[in-house]
Amino acid sequence: MKDVQQATRRFEDTGTLGLSQIETAAEKKRTHFLGLTGAWGRLGNHMFFYASLRGIGDAINYTPMLSRTDPILKLFEINLNNSVSTFTLNNNVVKSEKCIGIFTKDLMSPMDKTTNITVSGYLQSFKYFQKIESEIRKEFILKADIKARINHIFNTLNITHRIKVGVHVRRGDFVHRGGTKLPTPSFFYKAMNILRQTLRNPVFVVCSEDKKWATDHLRFNDSVIVHENVEVDFGVLMSCDHSIISSGTFSWWTAYLTKGTSIYFKGFPSPPLLGCITPSDYYPSHWIGLE
Incomplete structure (x- = not known):
């Protein structure tokens, strides 16, 4: 229960991210969201968080979420669209990685669409986002x-x-x-x-x-x-x-x-x-x- 509460608080100021995220979400009719519990470390860690959430979200047809105060927004031309309230994300389950830099394939598998998902971990593997590499490169364009x-x-x-x-x-x-x-x-x-x-x-x-x-x-x-x-x-x-x-x-x-x-x-x-x-x-x- 504690993890779910922390995950809910994480989204008090969030939004869907991506240069074409609105179109993608509408096209695939995404109604559920994917977030991260905690946000440890500095710039490189946060880039892994975001890129991996994008990759996982693409694989399971969920829309990734990120705090509007995330440090990557100081550096890159990433668009924030459609804020989401804590109420929307109260129906939530937590999924965990195996370890910091070990690709956890289960996170990429289709999940029950009855709930939002929060991932717990660092997600430091390129394998989470290798299928959308070109999209990630377009996201990380310098201001x-x-x-x-x-x-x-x-x-x-x-x-x-x-x-x-x-x-x-x-x-x-x-x-x-x-x-x-x-x-x-x-x-x-x-x-x-x-x-x-x-x-x-x-x-x-x-x-x-x-x-x-x-x-x-x-x-x-x-x-x-x-x-x-x-x-x-x-x-x-x-x-x-x-x-x-x-x-x-x-x-x-x-x-x-x-x-x-x-x-x-x-x-x-x-x-x-x-x-x-x-x-x-x-x-x-x-x-x-x-x-």
Whole structure:
């Protein structure tokens, strides 16, 4: 009962989301809604929440819901339409994932249409939304002011027309957190050398909240260091052509939204988090893992 009450409170300020969500809901005659209990973490986590709810909703013919205060709305051109009251969502059941990054196929199976559904979990697997990948990419379009700032940064650095490799270095809270082994400089050196050999005159655009570490270890003739805030850093990285990523969902999404080569740190996750993330459910098979 407690989970249902929490789920109901979650929807006190919600709306259906999507560039064509009204048409989709009407066309499929959706009358039930799919939401999420809790909303833990920062931007990358929230992107997984939204994308996975979209994918699950598409599979079971439910309309996904999201809070109007969700952080992804600060960054992306996602439309909010048709607010929903708590009264509408009182008839609700809670479904749970197996673990953080383990694809739970049962969530994609048809369900009894007599109730709304709230999913409990992190939903960190691309398999939830792989069938609607093109729609997800259309949702995660940068807001005009952020895009303008990124264009200004690229112009100032004189790299607008260069082949750009986004390099994300996650440190901060991961330095002391269990299950989040951090890559050493050698990982980045190996990844950068691979792309130097396969790309024509690339420039490595390094973003990190630990700017000193990035400057000390990744300052080269063919690299630039950029760090402003979460939204701009994310936009810079996703606007690059290729990706080198370390750990965490922020990194993951910057790689997913670029269409080139993605190289990831294979040491993440590590125990005890490893038991909750299946690498084949978390990393697309065409990404390249290095340690």
